[in-house]
Amino acid sequence: MSTTIADAIRNDHSILRKMLQEIKKERDAMSPGLDEAFMRLRALSDIHMKSEEDLFYTVLKERSSSRAEALEALEEHHILRILEQEMVKLDKNDEIWKAKFGLYAEISNHHFDEEEEKLFQEVNQEISQEFQEELGQLFEQRKKLAKIPDLTAV
Ligand SMILES: [Fe+2]
Numbered sequence: 081m082s083t084t085i086a087d088a089i090r091n092d093h094s095i096l097r098k099m100l101q102e103i104k105k106e107r108d109a110m111s112p113g114l115d116e117a118f119m120r121l122r123a124l125s126d127i128h129m130k131s132e133e134d135l136f137y138t139v140l141k142e143r144s145s146s147r148a149e150a151l152e153a154l155e156e157h158h159i160l161r162i163l164e165q166e167m168v169k170l171d172k173n174d175e176i177w178k179a180k181f182g183l184y185a186e187i188s189n190h191h192f193d194e195e196e197e198k199l200f201q202e203v204n205q206e207i208s209q210e211f212q213e214e215l216g217q218l219f220e221q222r223k224k225l226a227k228i229p230d231l232t233a234v
């Protein structure tokens with residue numbers, strides 16, 4: 081059995097959760113590695129959200145049982161992007177950057193939990209194993225093509 085779309089998403093989430101935790105520590109210690117760590121987080125978050133929107137939410141939005149949840153999750157992507165755009169403009173020593181990052185991490189973790197707890201179930205019930213695996217492959221391919229910096233180092 082190969083990687084399904086849920087496996088691929090869960091794998092990204094575990095990397096993103098670690099990155100968020102790491103950046104929080106770096107933020108509190110005012111570490112010089114903070115800029116690079118945040119850049120890497122944004123690169124993965126960007127391809128992750130775009131791939132979910134194209135390969136996961138397009139499927140869930142079409143089904144009445146999951147449409148409302150999917151639309152709410154897409155609004156969370158929207159909020160996360162706004163926070164990212166605002167953070168990019170601020171100095172990382174600014175206490176407002178720190179506050180925004182705290183909120184960004186909270187929303188992200190909540191969003192990952194909901195995707196894993198509710199939406200994976202929907203996908204499992206609604207689409208065939210074969211199609212879930214096809215979507216999983218496409219999801220992984222996109223990440224390769226996006227040439228995200230070494231994620232295994234996290
Ligand atoms: Fe998402």
Ligand SMILES: [Fe+2]
Binds near residue numbers: 089192195
């Ligand atoms: Fe996700």
